[in-house]
Amino acid sequence: MNKYLNFKGQVFILGLMFGMLSTAHSQEEFKTDIKVKAAPAKKKEVKEVKVKDVKFSNEDFNKIKAYEVQGLDKNDYVVPKKEDYDAEKLAKRDQDLGTFKTSSGTAKVSYRDAAYVDGDKVRVYVNYVIVEPEVLLSGEEQGFNIPLQKGINRIDFEALNEGFAAPNTAEFKIFDDNGAVISSNQWNIAQGYKATVILEKE
Template structure:
């Protein structure tokens, strides 16, 4: 009886084992088919459209009108010439030192080298007549006195040379009969040129 029981029990266990093996295999197959990992589809990038060459012909340019601003005056600005900024070229011309008016009966004219003493020499004229034939400019003021006539009294300083450092440079002052300065200026002239000042007695 016990042998039959164990025999029946053993057969049952064998059948249960076989059934379990089949069911496991079947479930794995189903699981595998349902949960397969699929790769995402790769999207292709769109290529940029090629840039077309823009071509113009002569007719296109004829259609373009010049841009004009109405209501503006004509531009008459003149660009300064290079020589007008060149100190050496500026010195190669006569220099106008202006006009000074006074009621004084006399005037004292004093001048000296403006930079450093380099051998500058001048000739001085009063109303076109030489009053100083040759003056060597120094660091000390020197000059002459004049009696002013009514009206124009013209004084010209002519550069005899340029000294060791061109151009001929000097500073001068003019005093009235009270000792007051009525004019003060400088000249920068090349050899052969003149600096002119006019004293007008009222």
Template sequence: MKRILFLAIIMTVSIQGYAQKEVNSKYKPINSKNPELKEPLAPPTDTPPNTDPAPLKDETVLKINPDELFKNNILYKQEANVEGIFYRRNEYLGGFVTNSSVSTVRYRDAAFVDGDKIRVYLNDKVIEKEVNLDGEFKGFKITLVKGINKIDFEALNEGSASPNTAEFQVFDDKGVVIEASQWNVGTGYKATIILYKE
């Protein structure tokens, strides 16, 4: 009984210790000098003007149909229609227009390092035969040719945890990010990004 009484007293004291006192009634708001003047404030004059990017000269690059891109059975493994498994397919990472003559591509394992391996293609030619993805970014620089530059990342395996996951970044020659995202593909499937050099 003494323990219960002691516990009740301790709880009451601790609750009172955390309680806030109400604000006393001495608080009075400061009235405006001109209560009838209620004009909205003008926006600051040092705001930068709204400069929308110039429209792209060739917008068809951004409208590439992934179904058409992955139709070639020789270059791309066909999607496996397995219910509940969404990574047994090729993944289109987007098409981007650039004026850059050189691009840097970097990649690393997106989840935990589990032994994922990839092969990298530039315009359907192997440029990196086998890359082990780890926690540090690896990559390469490519000289872009005028027109379409297609980069494919083929999953050689899925590591110890499916699917093959990677985070990637693509930069222009000034170090500006063109695209940064992830892919999640099964063994034999490819993640594809297209850079269009004007």
């Protein structure tokens, strides 16, 4: 009996030793030299900002000067009135088509309807004298020749009607005695108004 117990004790001790050796061997295999340490949490410092109360007196405000822009031209822009770009109102006034200097002895005046032919009629004056009492404007050019006096030669086109589409519209050209164009323009005038061009003979 004692031998049997001794044998079991020996086996138990051998098994215990074998287990300890295998555990030690396993720990050697997975042993590492790397040591990991958790970084300590940083504490955020909060700085206290003190705001000073600033008070201005009336004297301080009086010392403040307004900003002034230097070197700019004066703005004289004037917003145009509605009548200045209202086509209907612009037609209801006499129109100055300009003054032109020439040394020509004669002038050829030609005109035609500027838009589609709608029955526009005009009366033509030279130096306040009627030279064409009634002209029906067509799509083809028509006109007359006039001798030019030294000084001012005034030509007026008076609208006798406005045709089917207001206002009275026409395109005209004035040539010198060499066939060169002295003036070329258009008029847009209501009935009873005049478009005027002046030739100044030198």
